[in-house]
Amino acid sequence: MAWFRRKDKGIQTPTEAKKEAPDGLWFKTPSGKIIHTRELKNNAYVVPEDGYHVRIGSKEYFELLFDDNQFTELDNGLESGDPLMFVDSKPYPDRIKAAQKKTELKDAVRTAHGKLHGIPLVIACMDFSFVGGSMGSVVGEKIARAIDYSLENKVPFLMISKSGGARMMEAGFSLMQMAKTSAKLALLDQAKVPYISLMTDPTTGGVTASYAMLGDFNIAEPGALIGFAGPRVIEQTIGKTLPKGFQSSEFLLEHGFLDFIVDRRNLKSRLSTLLRMLE
Numbered sequence: 001m002a003w004f005r006r007k008d009k010g011i012q013t014p015t016e017a018k019k020e021a022p023d024g025l026w027f028k029t030p031s032g033k034i035i036h037t038r039e040l041k042n043n044a045y046v047v048p049e050d051g052y053h054v055r056i057g058s059k060e061y062f063e064l065l066f067d068d069n070q071f072t073e074l075d076n077g078l079e080s081g082d083p084l085m086f087v088d089s090k091p092y093p094d095r096i097k098a099a100q101k102k103t104e105l106k107d108a109v110r111t112a113h114g115k116l117h118g119i120p121l122v123i124a125c126m127d128f129s130f131v132g133g134s135m136g137s138v139v140g141e142k143i144a145r146a147i148d149y150s151l152e153n154k155v156p157f158l159m160i161s162k163s164g165g166a167r168m169m170e171a172g173f174s175l176m177q178m179a180k181t182s183a184k185l186a187l188l189d190q191a192k193v194p195y196i197s198l199m200t201d202p203t204t205g206g207v208t209a210s211y212a213m214l215g216d217f218n219i220a221e222p223g224a225l226i227g228f229a230g231p232r233v234i235e236q237t238i239g240k241t242l243p244k245g246f247q248s249s250e251f252l253l254e255h256g257f258l259d260f261i262v263d264r265r266n267l268k269s270r271l272s273t274l275l276r277m278l279e
Contacts, residue, residue, distance in 0.1 A: 026055070028053065035048070044264045044267075045062055051223075053222060058127050062114075062123065065069050066121075067116065070114055073111070075111060078106060079096070079100075079106050086170070088193050095169070103127065105129075105130050107136070107142070108130040109124055111124045111143065115184075117272040121156055123158045123159075125160040126160060126162045128162045134164055134167035135205075135206055137173050137177065151191055151193060154191060157196075159198065162202065163239065182214060195217075197212055198214065199226050200220070201224040217263055218257065220253070220261050221261070222249060222263060222264075226247055231246070
């Protein structure tokens with residue numbers, strides 16, 4: 001049993017000196033596939049073995065889409081107020097400050113303009129990590145201003161949605177953003193400026209019921225959850241069992257709610273082709 005004599009050869013490592021693998025070095029998909037995070041990043045945050053699309057935020061989408069990650073951010077100083085003086089488990093301003101500290105974001109959407117394969121483009125991208133990507137006054141205002149920039153400069157607009165819906169801490173103020181953004185998109189349509197809506201996992205609630213579904217082209221990533229209310233609420237309302245996967249992007253494509261599904265690894269090239277067709 002030679003391995004018992006390793007101590008005599010001076011190669012025994014004391015327990016306290018052993019090094020654990022650092023956290024975040026590996027990623028495991030819901031189906032059990034494991035991939036190194038560096039390889040995952042190089043693959044547009046898509047697991048090659050099963051095609052699982054990992055949830056990412058505005059930082060990663062901007063890196064993937066804007067040429068050389070060069071862009072100019074719009075209205076990056078806007079922050080939420082507290083119009084209702086809302087308190088649940090903590091005051092709303094405290095919740096916002098905690099989310100800002102954790103995510104290093106000001107709110108749940110970032111807007112910017114730059115170029116995609118040389119084509120000018122305005123992108124508004126939501127961040128689910130900020131209070132569940134919820135739509136409040138700041139989200140609606142930043143999207144509205146980004147649309148204004150598209151109108152003024154005749155630049156196509158891309159909306160990347162990822163949200164749990166309207167932000168309850170702002171109640172009616174949140175719901176007003178549905179009408180405001182929809183009205184702005186109507187102006188974009190009148191001006192014949194292209195609007196592409198990309199729905200990612202998850203896109204739900206008031207976001208789905210407004211700007212997410214109003215694109216000239218509605219597209220989605222594979223396996224994304226897209227819907228208004230949750231399955232349990234719908235089943236209780238209509239009194240019927242829902243078909244399996246009925247809120248997946250594949251189901252929506254089959255039933256005519258989407259124009260196409262695009263793998264994130266091909267997103268930039270597909271958008272480029274689409275935008276050149278619209279020039």
